[in-house]
Every structure is written in C-alpha cells, then in structure tokens.
Amino acid sequence: MELKDFGKKNIFMPDATRGAVRFLTTQQLKDTGTEAIVTNTLHLMIAPGAEKMKELGGIKKLMNWDGIVLTDSGGFQVFSLIHSKKWEGKIDENGATFKSPREGNIYTLTPETSIDIQMCIGSDILVTLDDCRKSDLDESEARESVDRTVAWARRCKDHFEKVYGGTKETGKLLSCVVQGAKYPELRKECAKALVEIGFDGYNFGGFVVDEDGELVLDEMRAVIENTPVDKFKYAMGVGKPDDIRRASKIGYRVFDTVLVTRNARHGTLYSSDIEDEVLRIGNSEYSSDQRPIDSNCDCYTCKNHSRAYVHHMLKAGEATGMTLATIHNLAYYQKLVQGLS
RNA sequence: GCAGAGGUGGCGGAGUGGUCAAACGCAUUGGACUGUAAAUCCAACUCCUUCGGGAUACACAGGUUCAAAUCCUGUCCUCUGCA
Numbered sequence: 001m002e003l004k005d006f007g008k009k010n011i012f013m014p015d016a017t018r019g020a021v022r023f024l025t026t027q028q029l030k031d032t033g034t035e036a037i038v039t040n041t042l043h044l045m046i047a048p049g050a051e052k053m054k055e056l057g058g059i060k061k062l063m064n065w066d067g068i069v070l071t072d073s074g075g076f077q078v079f080s081l082i083h084s085k086k087w088e089g090k091i092d093e094n095g096a097t098f099k100s101p102r103e104g105n106i107y108t109l110t111p112e113t114s115i116d117i118q119m120c121i122g123s124d125i126l127v128t129l130d131d132c133r134k135s136d137l138d139e140s141e142a143r144e145s146v147d148r149t150v151a152w153a154r155r156c157k158d159h160f161e162k163v164y165g166g167t168k169e170t171g172k173l174l175s176c177v178v179q180g181a182k183y184p185e186l187r188k189e190c191a192k193a194l195v196e197i198g199f200d201g202y203n204f205g206g207f208v209v210d211e212d213g214e215l216v217l218d219e220m221r222a223v224i225e226n227t228p229v230d231k232f233k234y235a236m237g238v239g240k241p242d243d244i245r246r247a248s249k250i251g252y253r254v255f256d257t258v259l260v261t262r263n264a265r266h267g268t269l270y271s272s273d274i275e276d277e278v279l280r281i282g283n284s285e286y287s288s289d290q291r292p293i294d295s296n297c298d299c300y301t302c303k304n305h306s307r308a309y310v311h312h313m314l315k316a317g318e319a320t321g322m323t324l325a326t327i328h329n330l331a332y333y334q335k336l337v338q339g340l341s
Numbered sequence: 342g343c344a345g346a347g348g349u350g351g352c353g354g355a356g357u358g359g360u361c362a363a364a365c366g367c368a369u370u371g372g373a374c375u376g377u378a379a380a381u382c383c384a385a386c387u388c389c390u391u392c393g394g395g396a397u398a399c400a401c402a403g404g405u406u407c408a409a410a411u412c413c414u415g416u417c418c419u420c421u422g423c424a
Contacts, residue, residue: 017377038376076376086378101378132376177376209375236376243375258377265380266373284370314380322380 001035003068003124003173007201007232010248012337013038013070013256014330018047019063021330022261023322026063031300032327033334035067038256041117042074045107046100050120058122070256071123073114073156075130075149075177075205076236083133093148095129111155119164123172127203128156130177135207142181146190149179149205154197167200175201175234182210184222191226201232204252208237215243217250224251241270241277241336248340260333264325267314270332272296279307281325286311299331300324 001011014021014029016037021029029037039059048056056062059069078096082089089098095110109117114129131148133141153176157166164170176199180186191202204223209215215238224233234254235247244255263269267282271294279286279293292302293310301310301324310328313321 015377022377023380040377043377070376072376077378080376081378127376130376203376205376207375213375215375234376239375257375258379259375262374262377262379262381266382268374280372282371317380319380 001068003171006036006068006125006173007234007253010253010337010340011036011255012244012260012333013068013254014261014333015040015256015258016063018043019059021326022265023319023326024330026065028300028323028327029065029330030067032330033338034330036070037065037067038070038072039121039123040072040074040077041114041121042077042107042109044071044121045074045109045117046102046105050117053117053122054120058120060122068125069121069123070125070175071118071121071127072236073118073127073129073177074109075127075132078109078129079132079134091131093151095152111152112159115156115159115163119170125173125175125201126156126160128153128174128176128199130179130205132177132179132205133181135181135210137181139183139186142179142183142186145179145181146186146193149177150190150193150197153177153194153199157197157199173200175199175203175232177203177205177236178223178227179205180219180222181206182216182219184218187219187222188226191223195227199231201234201254202227203234203236203254204238205236208235208239208243215239215246217246220247220252221250241333244333244336245340248337255337260329261326264329265322267325269293269310269325270329281307281311282314293328294332297328297331297335299328301328301331 013036014034017040019039044053078091081087082091082096082098087098087101089096095108097108099106111129115126118126129152131145133145157174160166160174167174176194178187178190178194180190202223204220232254233252235252237257238244238247238255239257267280269279269281270277271279273295286307289307291307293307294302305324310321310324313324
C-alpha cells in the first residue's frame with residue numbers, strides 16, 4: 001500500500017512494539033496479509049536506543065519490513081507506566097522524565113524528543129506526544145489533559161516542520177491524538193483545536209471502552225464529526241472484532257489492538273465456525289478436534305494444523321503454539337478488516 | 342531376616358496435639374485481556390448444599406485425649422544399608 005492511500009480503506013495494524021509482532025518473524029507477519037505495523041517510541045528509545053536505530057538504518061531495514069510503520073509516541077506509556085506509578089517518573093508541561101526499571105537509566109520524553117526519536121526509528125507515520133490518562137477523569141482533569149495534549153501536538157508539529165521540513169520534505173505523515181476522556185464536548189473541543197493546527201490524521205486516544213467493556217461510541221463520533229473527511233481516522237486500541245465493525249461504521253479506518261496477538265498467546269482465538277467467534281483453544285473440548293481453527297480461513301495455521309495440535313502446543317508451553325495462534329488471529333483480523341471495506 | 346527412614350489431596354511436597362478440608366509448586370478445569378512491563382493474570386479444584394453451612398478425610402484397624410494428619414499399639418506397604 002502507498003502511504004498516500006493510508007486510511008482510505010480499513011486497515012489493521014498489529015502492534016510490533018519492540019520491532020516484532022511477538023512470536024512472528026517478519027516473513028510470517030507478511031504472510032498474514034499485514035500491510036502496516038505499530039512500533040513504540042518509548043520502548044525503542046530504551047532499547048536499542050534512538051541513536052542505534054538511526055545507525056542501523058531505521059526499523060524497516062532492521063526488521064527487513066517493507067510495509068508501513070507507524071510509531072506510537074509513547075503517550076500511552078506515559079499513562080500506563082508513569083501516571084499509574086508502575087514506573088518511577090514525573091510528568092509536567094514539558095513532558096515526562098522516567099526511570100527504566102530494567103537498566104535504571106533516566107529518559108526524557110518531550111514533544112520534541114518524541115518526534116526526534118520517531119524520525120530515528122524511521123517511521124512513516126508519526127504520532128504526536130499526548131497526555132493520556134485514565135478514563136474516569138473528572139472534567140477538570142480531562143480538560144487539563146486536553147489542553148496539554150493540544151499544546152504538545154502544536155510543539156510536535158512545529159518541531160517536525162522546522163527541523164525536518166514537515167510532511168512535504170519528509171514524505172511522512174504526522175498524526176495527532178484526540179483526548180477528552182468520557183466527555184464528548186471535550187472530545188469535540190480537542191478535535192477542533194487540533195484541526196486548527198492541522199494534521200494528516202486524527203487518532204482517537206485514551207480508553208476506548210468503558211467500565212463495562214462497551215465501546216465509547218459517543219466520544220468517538222464527536223471526533224469523527226469534527227475532523228476533516230479527507231484525513232485518516234485511527235481508533236487507537238480498537239478492539240474486539242465487533243468493536244472494529246462498529247468503529248468502522250462511524251468512520252474510523254485505522255485500527256490496532258494488542259488483543260489479537262495477546263489473546264492468541266493466551267489461547268483466545270477467533271473463528272467464524274463459532275457463534276460468538278471466540279474459540280478458546282485451551283479448552284479440553286479441542287484436545288482431540290482434528291478440524292482447523294477456522295474452516296473459512298486459509299492462513300498457514302489453518303491450512304496445515306488442527307485445533308488439537310494448536311491446543312497441544314499451547315498447553316505444552318511450546319513457542320510454536322504461540323506462533324501458530326498469532327498467525328491465525330492476525331490473518332483473521334486482516335480478513336475481517338478487508339471485509340468491512 | 343536385621344537396622345534405619347518413611348507412607349498427607351491427580352502428582353511433588355509442607356504441617357508433628359487445637360486457628361487444618363490441610364501451605365506452596367505442578368497438573369487439571371473455567372475465565373479475563375482493548376495506542377503490550379503480559380508465553381501474563383484471576384478463580385475453582387473431597388462429596389453434598391436452599392451457598393448460611395453440612396458430611397467424610399492425612400496407608401489400614403484400634404486406642405489415649407475435651408480435641409489427633411500430628412501421641413500410643415498392631416497390620417500392610419515403600420525406600421536405603423547390612424546379611
């Protein structure tokens with residue numbers, strides 16, 4: 001796919017956070033029909049490091065991946081690791097400073113450094129650093145997060161243009177993240193402020209489901225309705241197959257979620273043979289089931305192996321089980337998303 | 342045969358008079374996971390239950406005690422060493 005067509009039709013990007021979709025080789029990833037992946041700024045800045053990424057010629061060369069690469073800015077990690085105090089760190093209006101628990105180094109992520117690192121990674125589609133927080137914020141906190149997100153987005157764009165020449169010079173796309181928690185009005189405000197700055201894509205950020213696991217459609221609509229039709233809309237972290245269907249219906253075209261691959265590793269597979277399309281391959285009923293995971297699937301796993309084999313591999317703790325399950329789930333999602341176009 | 346050690350839930354293995362239906366691990370059986378600190382986490386796992394409890398249980402059979410997986414006696418079995 002050409003970058004200029006990105007987001008014109010539905011696309012699902014698996015998360016290759018550290019430069020690989022877990023348990024898959026780049027070739028196996030290609031074979032699932034995947035055209036774009038998401039890698040993560042924060043993870044890659046810690047290892048192998050921004051300078052090293054640059055020296056190695058960027059993520060695409062490193063992975064031998066010729067598809068599209070989107071780099072997430074690290075905004076979500078700022079929330080999930082630092083705001084929630086799993087990692088030591090501080091967040092202020094300038095960005096986040098944190099200590100990696102692995103080797104103890106201190107890192108700083110600001111709107112500007114996030115862009116710099118994404119450039120070192122060699123991404124095609126950059127994401128502005130945003131202030132992502134938990135979903136049940138009260139309105140004043142949500143407003144703070146919106147204000148900061150917009151301010152950071154502006155700084156990201158300025159930096160991207162001044163230092164690198166922007167989209168025109170680099171040929172890369174710059175997308176921003178819309179915050180506003182569970183307040184559709186704030187979502188709208190945030191979207192409008194971002195549109196004024198101008199981006200190539202608008203990403204729905206924060207948490208995409210409420211406490212009951214329901215997709216936050218009202219908030220998502222507020223963003224669609226207040227952003228330009230000709231720019232791509234990316235529903236970050238969406239989601240379960242039905243959530244993708246719903247989000248697609250209201251105008252989102254770009255999706256990513258860890259559910260596909262994590263669920264695969266944890267034994268939750270998808271199959272059109274099952275009524276609610278969820279097949280828990282670890283369940284004992286599959287231990288002697290010789291059928292493929294999905295009779296309508298032509299992925300490597302379904303063409304070559306039975307439910308019983310995947311069940312056994314996963315139960316036995318063999319990495320092959322994870323690989324086979326991931327290949328299938330990813331192929332299932334790619335087919336799902338194509339079917340929505 | 343003699344001398345030591347020991348027999349605990351599907352398995353391994355704690356516990357050595359009461360707070361024990363019995364730690365912990367594994368296995369098993371369900372479930373969760375939504376811009377990945379996740380090959381992770383949660384729950385159930387003797388039987389019955391109106392979910393309050395109830396009934397049997399720590400090789401087997403007796404006994405001591407208010408109370409035994411824990412103490413005593415016998416039986417059976419296992420392992421190690423010596424013949």
